[in-house]
Amino acid sequence: xxxxxxxxxxxxxxxxxxxxxxxxxxxxxxxxxxxxxxxxxxxxxxxxxxxxxxxxxxxxxxxxxxxxxxxxxxxxxxxxxxxxxxxxxxxxxxxxxxxxxxxxxxxxxxxxxxxxxxxxxxxxxxxxxxxxxxxxxxxxxxxxxxxxxxxxxxxxxxxxxxxxxxxxxxxxxxxxxxxxxxxxxxxxxxxxxxxxxxxxxxxxxxxxxxxxxxxxxxxxxxxxxxxxxxxxxxxxxxxxxxxxxxxxxxxxxxxxxxxxxxxxxxxxxxxxxxxxxxxxxxxxxxxxxxxxxxxxxxxxxxxxxxxxxxxxxxxxxxxxxxxxxxxxxxxxxxxxxxxxxxxxxxxxxxxxxxxxxxxxxxxxxxxxxxxxxxxxxxxxxxxxxxxxxxxxxxxxxxxxxxxxxxxxxxxxxxxxxxxxxxxxxxxxxxxxxxxxxxxxxxxxxxxxxxxxxxxxxxxxxxxxxxxxxxxxxxxxx
Amino acid sequence: xxxxxxxxxxxxxxxxxxxxxxxxxxxxxxxxxxxxxxxxxxxxxxxxxxxxxxxxxxxxxxxxxxxxxxxxxxxxxxxxxxxxxxxxxxxxxxxxxxxxxxxxxxxxxxxxxxxxxxxxxxxxxxxxxxxxxxxxxxxxxxxxxxxxxxxxxxxxxxxxxxxxxxxxxxxxxxxxxxxxxxxxxxxxxxxxxxxxxxxxxxxxxxxxxxxxxxxxxxxxxxxxxxxxxxxxxxxxxxxxxxxxxxxxxxxxxxxxxxxxxxxxxxxxxxxxxxxxxxxxxxxxxxxxxxxxxxxxxxxxxxxxxxxxxxxxxxxxxxxxxxxxxxxxxxxxxxxxxxxxxxxxxxxxxxxxxxxxxxxxxxxxxxxxxxxxxxxxxxxxxxxxxxxxxxxxxxxxxxxxxxxxxxxxxxxxxxxxxxxxxxxxxxxxxxx
Numbered sequence: 001x002x003x004x005x006x007x008x009x010x011x012x013x014x015x016x017x018x019x020x021x022x023x024x025x026x027x028x029x030x031x032x033x034x035x036x037x038x039x040x041x042x043x044x045x046x047x048x049x050x051x052x053x054x055x056x057x058x059x060x061x062x063x064x065x066x067x068x069x070x071x072x073x074x075x076x077x078x079x080x081x082x083x084x085x086x087x088x089x090x091x092x093x094x095x096x097x098x099x100x101x102x103x104x105x106x107x108x109x110x111x112x113x114x115x116x117x118x119x120x121x122x123x124x125x126x127x128x129x130x131x132x133x134x135x136x137x138x139x140x141x142x143x144x145x146x147x148x149x150x151x152x153x154x155x156x157x158x159x160x161x162x163x164x165x166x167x168x169x170x171x172x173x174x175x176x177x178x179x180x181x182x183x184x185x186x187x188x189x190x191x192x193x194x195x196x197x198x199x200x201x202x203x204x205x206x207x208x209x210x211x212x213x214x215x216x217x218x219x220x221x222x223x224x225x226x227x228x229x230x231x232x233x234x235x236x237x238x239x240x241x242x243x244x245x246x247x248x249x250x251x252x253x254x255x256x257x258x259x260x261x262x263x264x265x266x267x268x269x270x271x272x273x274x275x276x277x278x279x280x281x282x283x284x285x286x287x288x289x290x291x292x293x294x295x296x297x298x299x300x301x302x303x304x305x306x307x308x309x310x311x312x313x314x315x316x317x318x319x320x321x322x323x324x325x326x327x328x329x330x331x332x333x334x335x336x337x338x339x340x341x342x343x344x345x346x347x348x349x350x351x352x353x354x355x356x357x358x359x360x361x362x363x364x365x366x367x368x369x370x371x372x373x374x375x376x377x378x379x380x381x382x383x384x385x386x387x388x389x390x391x392x393x394x395x396x397x398x399x400x401x402x403x404x405x406x407x408x409x410x411x412x413x414x415x416x417x418x419x420x421x422x423x424x425x426x427x428x429x430x431x432x433x434x435x436x437x438x439x440x441x442x443x444x445x446x447x448x449x450x451x452x453x454x455x456x457x458x459x460x461x462x463x464x465x466x467x468x469x470x471x472x473x474x475x476x477x
Numbered sequence: 478x479x480x481x482x483x484x485x486x487x488x489x490x491x492x493x494x495x496x497x498x499x500x501x502x503x504x505x506x507x508x509x510x511x512x513x514x515x516x517x518x519x520x521x522x523x524x525x526x527x528x529x530x531x532x533x534x535x536x537x538x539x540x541x542x543x544x545x546x547x548x549x550x551x552x553x554x555x556x557x558x559x560x561x562x563x564x565x566x567x568x569x570x571x572x573x574x575x576x577x578x579x580x581x582x583x584x585x586x587x588x589x590x591x592x593x594x595x596x597x598x599x600x601x602x603x604x605x606x607x608x609x610x611x612x613x614x615x616x617x618x619x620x621x622x623x624x625x626x627x628x629x630x631x632x633x634x635x636x637x638x639x640x641x642x643x644x645x646x647x648x649x650x651x652x653x654x655x656x657x658x659x660x661x662x663x664x665x666x667x668x669x670x671x672x673x674x675x676x677x678x679x680x681x682x683x684x685x686x687x688x689x690x691x692x693x694x695x696x697x698x699x700x701x702x703x704x705x706x707x708x709x710x711x712x713x714x715x716x717x718x719x720x721x722x723x724x725x726x727x728x729x730x731x732x733x734x735x736x737x738x739x740x741x742x743x744x745x746x747x748x749x750x751x752x753x754x755x756x757x758x759x760x761x762x763x764x765x766x767x768x769x770x771x772x773x774x775x776x777x778x779x780x781x782x783x784x785x786x787x788x789x790x791x792x793x794x795x796x797x798x799x800x801x802x803x804x805x806x807x808x809x810x811x812x813x814x815x816x817x818x819x820x821x822x823x824x825x826x827x828x829x830x831x832x833x834x835x836x837x838x839x840x841x842x843x844x845x846x847x848x849x850x851x852x853x854x855x856x857x858x859x860x861x862x863x864x865x866x867x868x869x870x871x872x873x874x875x876x877x878x879x880x881x882x883x884x885x886x887x888x889x890x891x892x893x894x895x896x897x898x899x900x901x902x903x904x905x906x907x908x
Binding site for chain 1 (some may be wrong): 512514515516517518519520521522523524525526527528539540541542543544545546558561562563564565566567569571592596600614615616617618620652653654657659660661662701728731732733734736793797835836837838840841842844846847848850865866868870904906
């Protein structure tokens with residue numbers, strides 16, 4: 001985290017002790033319920049399309065923010081300047097804002113759970129950082145591989161992205177956090193013309209927790225993935241439109257992940273439950289086949305660090321796993337402190353803010369359907385007339401648990417065997433109905449963290465899943 | 478130093494560091510945001526920020542860096558990094574900055590909000606909503622904000638623009654809930670220079686709440702048919718946004734995937750369709766005075782009576798494909814038609830009013846499919862019922878060729894002005 005102010009430079013660059021000691025000197029200003037956060041988001045973006053470098057960018061955005069609760073009314077303020085004066089200023093303005101609302105009407109005062117849990121977690125690379133030149137060379141090498149091997153492409157595009165979120169948090173109850181949470185990804189997009197000269201595209205994103213150097217050692221490591229993407233694209237170019245309607249489908253791991261996130265996750269965020277999502281009616285009721293267990297992991301799953309590990313959320317709550325569905329029964333919602341008070345449960349550590357200037361809101365962390373015991377090949381073999389759906393596009397969910405995902409790659413299944421590839425389509429359904437149709441769950445699990453979840457603010461999330469067999473509506477022509 | 482002096486310092490120093498050309502956009506911004514939910518006004522936010530975007534071009538190599546610090550040392554560090562990035566970039570003759578234009582200042586809206594008035598506006602609206610539509614519940618991100626900003630856009634060719642803006646915006650996400658029934662989420666946004674007296678009476682606000690309440694009782698369409706869809710004004714903007722991305726914008730033209738890339742001055746849509754980008758229109762609250770490349774904006778026609786008159790491309794794409802740069806912004810104004818929306822519905826034999834589209838981005842060829850949300854089924858000229866689990870499938874290019882009617886009424890959201898639009902030949906699949 002870069003900063004130009006001397007005292008704050010100590011605060012940032014001095015590591016854990018300096019952060020704590022520097023923030024501590026403001027503790028006398030943290031009156032009542034207060035959170036004080038210092039954060040920098042920095043990113044790298046390189047885009048090469050048809051050999052042209054069309055984006056060569058780095059950005060950083062940092063600042064201080066404070067949130068204060070005045071008798072139930074919330075005040076928030078932020079400033080991109082990071083110095084003694086701006087810290088005092090945001091604390092004052094946040095309090096004034098809370099007092100302004102409190103003076104206008106009486107808000108319901110709630111006792112918010114406080115904690116003094118502290119942790120530092122950094123996933124910054126320990127390797128020497130690549131320069132922009134080296135990153136561009138990396139991109140060019142991939143581009144050269146593609147153009148030399150596949151001359152019939154209409155278009156090719158390679159995108160490198162890195163996002164680093166570094167933050168320090170202190171609360172009036174003594175909770176403290178320092179975290180450095182990076183994400184790096186490479187997207188490869190290939191376009192060919194089909195037999196009618198109509199462009200058909202397919203993209204693949206390779207993504208993970210860590211800075212670029214820790215995720216991508218050399219361009220050659222991606223070549224197998226590129227070859228597979230091209231092979232599928234050729235099949236898709238010769239593919240057919242799906243026959244629309246309710247079909248028996250195998251949703252591969254990526255699609256099951258987005259299903260867990262969009263179709264169930266959002267409806268069980270407590271703020272959306274309070275807003276009237278259909279999940280408010282289903283606690284302790286059957287919402288899925290008994291083969292389905294769905295968890296929002298805070299930071300560690302199956303012994304491994306998740307792709308978006310959250311140890312303390314931006315309200316200072318220790319982050320806990322949330323079992324949302326257990327063997328088909330709805331068991332839990334994701335909470336911040338305020339919603340936890342309303343539901344009379346413990347907060348779960350789901351309050352997260354994207355930028356320094358954002359207030360924490362309820363967000364998922366790492367949401368997945370747990371793996372089962374079936375083999376993917378047995379699942380495909382069990383389908384007489386349906387589809388094997390592999391790559392998701394964008395997805396959206398609804399308060400009713402009705403969902404929609406784009407499907408950018410898939411195959412017909414005829415008599416238990418994969419048939420022709422299909423063109424871009426969409427699947428949709430009502431999650432709490434559709435999940436009851438799950439009859440097989442594969443024994444593997446894949447995670448991804450390539451997209452951004454959009455609510456009031458964007459945020460990085462992890463999502464994962466096994467392959468599942470279910471009945472789902474597919475769009476046709 | 479003032480903001481203009483800092484921007485001047487940036488462009489001078491980038492050139493002193495060896496760049497042939499430089500550009501600086503410095504925007505200082507202050508936002509006041511009232512967040513409201515089902516228990517009333519819950520949060521007041523004040524955010525203060527200053528963003529600088531710097532561009533360097535040297536030997537046709539280009540780099541861009543963004544920061545949000547105004548201190549000299551921070552700027553100097555970033556300029557050094559910017560030049561290192563520039564040296565490592567690929568040479569491309571299409572990298573450029575805008576030519577010199579007369580120095581000019583633009584202003585729009587108030588410089589400071591009236592917080593008491595914002596509170597009053599919200600309180601009155603919430604009270605009316607509770608009285609008239611008690612079933613309505615807010616979802617996340619429901620706000621009234623006032624955003625004030627000062628932007629200095631300077632480059633080494635002599636571009637020197639200053640833009641001072643202040644704008645109110647309401648963003649509302651909501652659903653209806655009654656007993657065990659919940660509707661789909663929906664939402665809308667309006668931008669204003671001044672707050673209206675009664676938001677419930679503004680634009681289509683009351684109708685939106687009436688619609689959501691009637692969506693508590695949804696039915697499934699049982700069959701699959703080829704019928705009509707009536708796009709709401711909001712959906713017209715959304716579909717034109719996709720149209721722009723897929724066919725008219727930088728990426729699709731640079732990559733060559735646009736199926737309209739060779740269709741300038743040719744018929745690409747129904748003769749009733751006229752689409753303009755009008756960032757300077759008097760009726761548009763959220764004006765745009767300068768493009769991202771540094772050109773003073775103009776109101777232009779994109780499609781005129783079905784003929785493609787212009788792409789919507791920036792400077793780099795313009796040079797890449799050998800076309801003129803488009804000096805405009807995406808404030809869409811669509812010419813209205815001659816029938817009322819009521820009459821258009823009466824003339825519809827079988828179809829739906831599409832209130833919201835939940836779907837992936839259309840494919841390069843324009844094919845798309847997705848779920849019709851917050852939508853109503855029409856049969857024999859009558860709205861029969863709200864629908865659920867209904868998919869639509871069509872193609873963007875075909876859709877704008879298959880326009881049957883455009884309404885006389887339009888909705889001005891402050892960002893765009895569009896009518897309702899009836900499209901024939903769309904596949905509608907029930908469950």
